[in-house]
Amino acid sequence: MSRRRNPAHREALLSAAVEMIAVQGLTVSTATIAKQAGVSAGTLFNTFESKSLLVNQLYVSLKAEMGRATSGGLPAEAGPRDQLRHVWDRWVGWATGTPEKRRVLAQLDVAEDITAESRDAAHQALSGMGELLERCRAGGPMQNVPLRFVLRILSSIADATIDDLIDRPGPGSATDDPRSSAAFDAIWRALAR
C-alpha cells in the first residue's frame, strides 16, 4: 500500500510551524506544531519523517515563496534600475507583509540542522535575480567579485531593512518608507557605474 500523504496536512503543518516558531523559536515541540495544525503527533511524523526534515522543508519552502513573491511582474521594457527597484519593492513588501515568515527565516538561516542541500535549494530561489544583478553591476565597481557575494550583500541589506521596518514600523506602507528608498539607493550606488 502506498502511503498517500494527505497534502492538506503538509500545508497545515508548515503553516503551524511558521506560527509557532515565530513565537517560541525553533525549540517548539512537534506536539505543539501538530496541535496547532489540527493533526495528531503521529501524522506529523507520517508526513515529515523527522522534525529536522520538517524544518528543512519549511526553510526551502519559505525561501521559494519569497522567490516567487519577488520575481513576478517584472517590467520587461524598463531599464535595470527600475527592474531592480521593482524586485526590491516586492521583496520588502512581501517580507514586511508576513513578518512571521521573515522571523522564522531569520532563525532558520543560522539554524544548526539546515543541511547544505537545503541551503543550496534555497539559494535557487533568488537565482532568478542573478541575471538582472549581472546587468546591474556590469561596468560597475562590483564587477570583479563573485556574483554570489554580491547577492549575499544585497540580501543582507534587504534583511536589515526589512527587520528595521518590522521592528519600528513607519506610518505608511513599508515600500514607501524612506528607509526602503534609502537602502535601495545605497544598493544602487554600491552596484552601478
Add this chain to the structure above:
Amino acid sequence: MSRRRNPAHREALLSAAVEMIAVQGLTVSTATIAKQAGVSAGTLFNTFESKSLLVNQLYVSLKAEMGRATSGGLPAEAGPRDQLRHVWDRWVGWATGTPEKRRVLAQLDVAEDITAESRDAAHQALSGMGELLERCRAGGPMQNVPLRFVLRILSSIADATIDDLIDRPGPGSATDDPRSSAAFDAIWRALAR
C-alpha cells in the same frame, strides 16, 4: 579562609560555550559546556546561575570584545573615509580571525532568550562608531534616516562580508581580500556625498 573562587572558571566556561555553540548550536547541553571547560556541572551553575544567564553574558561579552577589537588605534589625523576604513579592517580582521565567535554571535543575534537588557548592552559596543558614522554620512544620501538604521545596514554588510570570507576563504589575509575592499567601497558610496 575559604577556598577562593577560581576566576579562570568564568573565562573557561565562556570559551567552552563559544566552542561548543559554534559546533552544536545553542542547544548544547550545560554538561557539554562544563566538560569542555574542565569543570563540573555544578560549577557552571555556581558561576552563572542559569544557562540563560550564561548565554546572555556570553553575548554581551562577545559584543564587547568585538567593540574593543574594532575601536582601538583610530588615526586621529586622517579623514573620515580612512578612519572608517580603519574600523572596517579591524572589524573584518577580528571576525575572520575568530570565526567561531562570529558564528556564535550570528546565533545569539536571533536567539529567543537574549533579553532586551543584553541587547542594549551589546549595542553600546558599537556606539563608539556612531560619531564617526555621523561624520561620514554628513551631507550624503543617508543623512535623513535614523543613525540606528545606518548602523544596522553597515553591520549587515559587514556580517555578510565576513561570513563569505569565512565560508570561502581567499588566498591572502581577509583584510586584503578584494571582497573586503569591494564591500567597503560599496558602503562608502552608499554613505558619502
Add this chain to the structure above:
Amino acid sequence: MSRRRNPAHREALLSAAVEMIAVQGLTVSTATIAKQAGVSAGTLFNTFESKSLLVNQLYVSLKAEMGRATSGGLPAEAGPRDQLRHVWDRWVGWATGTPEKRRVLAQLDVAEDITAESRDAAHQALSGMGELLERCRAGGPMQNVPLRFVLRILSSIADATIDDLIDRPGPGSATDDPRSSAAFDAIWRALAR
C-alpha cells in the same frame, strides 16, 4: 483509532507509589515509582502531570478508600454505641490490614505539598461519620466543642491505636486485640453521657 490509554496504568502507579513511599518516604523518585509500576518515566507524567499531583491524588484516593472501608454495613437498628463500634472495627481492620497505606497516609497528612483542596476532599471521606458522632456525643461531656475537634481527637486515637497494632502485632486479629477494645472504651467514655 488511536492507541487507547491503558486504564491500569493509573492504578498501577498509585499502587507503586504506596509501596515505594511506604519504604522510602515521600522523597522516592518518580523513576522508582514508574519502574515499580512497570511503566516508563514518561507515562507517569502522561498520567499525572507532576509528582505533586500524583501525591495529592494518592492522598485523596487513600482517604476515600478508607472512608469507603469504614462506612459500609452499618447496623441500622443498633444503638449509637454499637454503630460507632462497628465503624471503629472496620477502621482498625482496614488500616491494620493495609499497613503500607496507613504508613503513607501518616506521611501525607503532614506533607508540605498536599493542597488545601486535597485536604478538603479528604475530609469528606470521614464526613459520613459526622452525624453518628453527633448522636454519640449528644448530652455528653464533649457536646460543647466543635464537631471537627471531636473528629480530630477520635482520628488521632484511631491512628495511635492502629500504629501500635502495626508496630507490635498481637497474636490474634487486630479487631479483637485488647488494645482496640480498650481504645474504643476510652473513646466511648470520653464521649458519652
Add this chain to the structure above:
Amino acid sequence: MSRRRNPAHREALLSAAVEMIAVQGLTVSTATIAKQAGVSAGTLFNTFESKSLLVNQLYVSLKAEMGRATSGGLPAEAGPRDQLRHVWDRWVGWATGTPEKRRVLAQLDVAEDITAESRDAAHQALSGMGELLERCRAGGPMQNVPLRFVLRILSSIADATIDDLIDRPGPGSATDDPRSSAAFDAIWRALAR
C-alpha cells in the same frame, strides 16, 4: 588535634533548622539552614557530620525540651488528677507557645530517617510521666494494656488538641481554652476509675 566544636554553632544550627523546617519542610537544604544559622555550609558538616544526624539530634533535642517543659513544678501534695492536669497544661502551653517546634516534631515523627535509637531516646523524654500515669490508671479501665500504649494514646490526644489550638487559635490562652479542658476530661474519663 581534637575537633572542638563550637557549642554556639550547635545551638544556632538546631534553631535555624527548626525555623526553616517549619516553613519549608524536611527538604530544606543544608545550605539554607547554615545561612539561617549564620555559619558556613562547611561548619554545618563539621558540627553534625550529616544532614541525617542533624535531623536526628534535632528530634531528640526537641523531645527532650518538651519533656523538660512538661515535667517541672509538679505539685507533690496533689492527687493524681491534679498532677496530670498540671502536666497537661504545661504540655499544651509549651507546644502552643512554640508552634514551629510542634510543627517540626510532627514532621520528624513520621520522617524516614529518624533512627530507632533516636525514637528510643525521644521516648525517654516522656518517661517521667510513666509513674504518674501508672497511678492514674490504677484500677481503671486501661489497667490491662501496656503502659506504652496508654502513653501513645495520651500523646496522640495531646498532639491533636495542640494542633487544633494552633490551627484555630481561640480568644484566650490555649491552656484555658475549652478544647483543652474537654480533651483533658476525656483523657481522665478514659483512664480513671
Add this chain to the structure above:
DNA sequence: GATGAATGAGCGTTCATTCAT
C-alpha cells in the same frame, strides 16, 4: 577550626519518535 567553591549523582520533567489500535 572555619570557610564557601567545587563536585557529581540524582532529581523532576520534556519531547522526538514509535507503534498498537
Add this chain to the structure above:
DNA sequence: AATGAATGAACGCTCATTCAT
C-alpha cells in the same frame, strides 16, 4: 492512513558533601 498513548534518553538544575585555602 490516522491517532495519541507510550517510551526513554536527555535536559537544566539542586544539593549533600568534600576539601583547598
